[in-house]
Amino acid sequence: MSIIKAEKLEIEIQEQKIKNAGCKYLILIRTKEKLQQKLKVITTNQKPIIKSTVSINNIVKMKANI
Numbered sequence: 044m045s046i047i048k049a050e051k052l053e054i055e056i057q058e059q060k061i062k063n064a065g066c067k068y069l070i071l072i073r074t075k076e077k078l079q080q081k082l083k084v085i086t087t088n089q090k091p092i093i094k095s096t097v098s099i100n101n102i103v104k105m106k107a108n109i
Contacts, residue, residue: 049074056091 053073059066066086074081095106 047074047076049076051075056093 051074053071055071055073057069057071059069067088068086068091070085070087070091072083072085096103097106
């Protein structure tokens, strides 16, 4: 597992409604680090699970809906 420190982070989940699409969901992860921008693309046919957690001391808890 790698840890990336980014100034800005954007996560986009795009549902593909196009006929004969190569996947059902396209996930785009954009980061900006100083002058460098990166884009990662993940494809899947399963609906992505989105969860939000909070770390308090040594306990990680689920947060309410995003």
